[in-house]
Amino acid sequence: MEKTANTKTKQIITSEDVHLYYGSFEALHGIDLNFGEHEIAALIGPSGCGKSTYLRCLNRMNDLIPGVKITGSIELEGNDIYAPKVDVVELRKRVGMVFQQPNPFPFSVYENVAYGLRLAGVRDKSLLDERVETSLKQAAIWDEVKDNLYDSALSFSGGQQQRICVARVLAVQPEVVLLDEPTSALDPISSAKIEDTLLNIRDKYTIIIVTHNMQQASRISDRTAFLLNGNLVEYDKTEKLFMNPEKEETSDYLNGKFG
Amino acid sequence: MEGIKSETEDKLKMDGIKKELRNPSKATHQDYFGKAISYICITLVGCLVLSILYFITTRGVATFTENHVNLWAFLSGTNWNPGMLDSHGQPEVGALPMIVTSFCVTVLAALVATPFALGVALFMTEISPQKGTRFLQPVIELLVGIPSVVYGFIGLSVIVPLIRHAFGGTGFGILAGTIVLFVMVLPTITSLSIDSIRSVPMYYRSASLALGATRWQTIHKVVLRAATPGILTAIIFGMARAFGEALAVQMVIGNATLMPHGLLTPSSTLTSQLTTGIGNTTMGTLPNNALWSLALILLLMSLVFNVLVRFIGKRGSMKNEFKSCK
Numbered sequence: 026m027e028k029t030a031n032t033k034t035k036q037i038i039t040s041e042d043v044h045l046y047y048g049s050f051e052a053l054h055g056i057d058l059n060f061g062e063h064e065i066a067a068l069i070g071p072s073g074c075g076k077s078t079y080l081r082c083l084n085r086m087n088d089l090i091p092g093v094k095i096t097g098s099i100e101l102e103g104n105d106i107y108a109p110k111v112d113v114v115e116l117r118k119r120v121g122m123v124f125q126q127p128n129p130f131p132f133s134v135y136e137n138v139a140y141g142l143r144l145a146g147v148r149d150k151s152l153l154d155e156r157v158e159t160s161l162k163q164a165a166i167w168d169e170v171k172d173n174l175y176d177s178a179l180s181f182s183g184g185q186q187q188r189i190c191v192a193r194v195l196a197v198q199p200e201v202v203l204l205d206e207p208t209s210a211l212d213p214i215s216s217a218k219i220e221d222t223l224l225n226i227r228d229k230y231t232i233i234i235v236t237h238n239m240q241q242a243s244r245i246s247d248r249t250a251f252l253l254n255g256n257l258v259e260y261d262k263t264e265k266l267f268m269n270p271e272k273e274e275t276s277d278y279l280n281g282k283f284g
Numbered sequence: 285m286e287g288i289k290s291e292t293e294d295k296l297k298m299d300g301i302k303k304e305l306r307n308p309s310k311a312t313h314q315d316y317f318g319k320a321i322s323y324i325c326i327t328l329v330g331c332l333v334l335s336i337l338y339f340i341t342t343r344g345v346a347t348f349t350e351n352h353v354n355l356w357a358f359l360s361g362t363n364w365n366p367g368m369l370d371s372h373g374q375p376e377v378g379a380l381p382m383i384v385t386s387f388c389v390t391v392l393a394a395l396v397a398t399p400f401a402l403g404v405a406l407f408m409t410e411i412s413p414q415k416g417t418r419f420l421q422p423v424i425e426l427l428v429g430i431p432s433v434v435y436g437f438i439g440l441s442v443i444v445p446l447i448r449h450a451f452g453g454t455g456f457g458i459l460a461g462t463i464v465l466f467v468m469v470l471p472t473i474t475s476l477s478i479d480s481i482r483s484v485p486m487y488y489r490s491a492s493l494a495l496g497a498t499r500w501q502t503i504h505k506v507v508l509r510a511a512t513p514g515i516l517t518a519i520i521f522g523m524a525r526a527f528g529e530a531l532a533v534q535m536v537i538g539n540a541t542l543m544p545h546g547l548l549t550p551s552s553t554l555t556s557q558l559t560t561g562i563g564n565t566t567m568g569t570l571p572n573n574a575l576w577s578l579a580l581i582l583l584l585m586s587l588v589f590n591v592l593v594r595f596i597g598k599r600g601s602m603k604n605e606f607k608s609c610k
Binding site: 193 | 510
């Protein structure tokens with residue numbers, strides 16, 4: 026079952042034996058995870074299990090934290106992203122990220138979404154307009170902001186801000202979108218809208234989402250990885266992992282025995 | 285007999301309670317006392333400010349009311365010689381040269397200092413926070429602490445001769461004043477800019493970097509943009525300081541009440557003219573009143589700077605309110 030699924034979908038990110046140290050503290054004890062193209066993968070686990078830390082390895086956001094050391098290999102379409110020659114800026118354009126707190130810039134909605142394009146040197150006004158509109162539509166926020174495109178993005182609600190942030194990432198047209206607990210600061214209705222957004226875009230993007238919310242993982246993801254104390258406990262098709270987990274820790278966590 | 289006695293005792297007891305209830309307790313008295321002290325202090329400070337305003341205004345206005353100098357002539361005239369009368373029998377009190385010079389040194393000093401201040405501020409906040417704070421913070425604090433007469437003295441003995449050798453002339457003038465003021469306003473603008481850049485939330489930076497921005501793009505397009513109100517406030521504070529600085533400027537500006545024809549000709553600012561002239565005039569005479577009018581212009585300008593700072597600060601905070609209320 027597992028094998029056939031693997032042969033069907035192309036693996037876009039493969040990681041092998043990823044260890045991460047904050048100074049002398051080992052936060053990740055060797056993680057092997059592969060992500061298939063155009064799939065939604067969810068990372069679940071209790072707080073402090075290393076799921077966000079692992080996610081941030083995939084676009085090298087951990088580089089910003091002093092004293093971090095990473096060993097093992099992470100490959101994006103067969104290229105090691107930690108190789109010395111890799112252009113981090115280019116990598117982050119291909120692997121976008123949405124954060125836990127909605128963090129739009131204090132600019133207008135339009136400028137927020139156009140930000141990445143302007144960085145890439147896009148000047149053509151009509152192209153900018155078109156990409157901004159497409160991205161906002163993909164993020165299912167277009168109808169709510171189309172009349173206020175030039176208002177400050179901060180004047181919208183948290184859920185709307187988060188979808189603007191999703192649109193901002195999509196505008197750059199990355200291959201992979203990482204989401205670090207994107208709905209944990211939002212109310213259920215806004216969360217549902219974000220989930221719909223993700224389901225809408227999955228045929229174009231590979232999505233990896235860290236979530237605290239197990240129902241969310243089971244609703245939207247194709248595959249789920251369960252992490253515990255910096256170890257990967259189980260990684261399988263979401264249905265299988267939730268209905269029939271192989272490991273006892275997984276079933277204990279899913280049944281709320283801890284975490 | 286007994287009944288009467290107990291009745292009087294009861295009455296006495298009741299009186300005691302009544303007295304206690306009707307008169308304020310010790311704690312209440314302390315409260316009153318504390319309140320009174322702070323109100324007295326506020327009143328004193330308020331009186332002080334009001335009397336300074338009143339004093340400068342009445343004196344400054346006296347030039348126009350008592351000595352009947354035309355306000356426009358005062359603001360646009362270019363001859364300053366309050367003791368003399370011109371060919372029309374009018375006193376020569378044209379303040380334009382001082383006003384122009386004051387604005388020139390202020391604006392130039394701010395223009396020159398801002399890029400340096402931003403550079404230092406960015407180094408200390410974005411590029412090398414640890415080293416920057418360890419080595420540059422003390423330097424900036426030291427620059428603030430140096431008395432202005434020392435700056436003036438260094439200007440007089442180093443900068444003025446340097447300019448004289450490089451460009452000819454006396455060396456005194458707007459250029460020398462600008463250079464001295466540049467050093468004096470640099471720490472003000474730097475430390476206020478640092479505060480404002482530091483207050484830009486970390487998550488703006490991560491968001492920008494995660495979108496594939498380089499560090500410089502992030503600084504330039506997000507951090508500096510978000511910190512703009514604070515940086516403008518810093519520049520205006522610096523300009524207020526430059527505009528009001530008297531001693532150091534007086535030592536290098538040349539103190540000739542002439543319309544400046546370039547950066548190298550001796551001239552005079554409002555403040556330097558005040559410090560030079562105020563000891564040589566008699567209270568109540570026109571020359572004295574004219575100086576008070578210069579002081580009034582200074583006062584009004586510092587008011588304008590204050591209003592600008594408040595206005596910009598308000599616009600900056602409005603942005604934040606937006607976020608918290610929605």
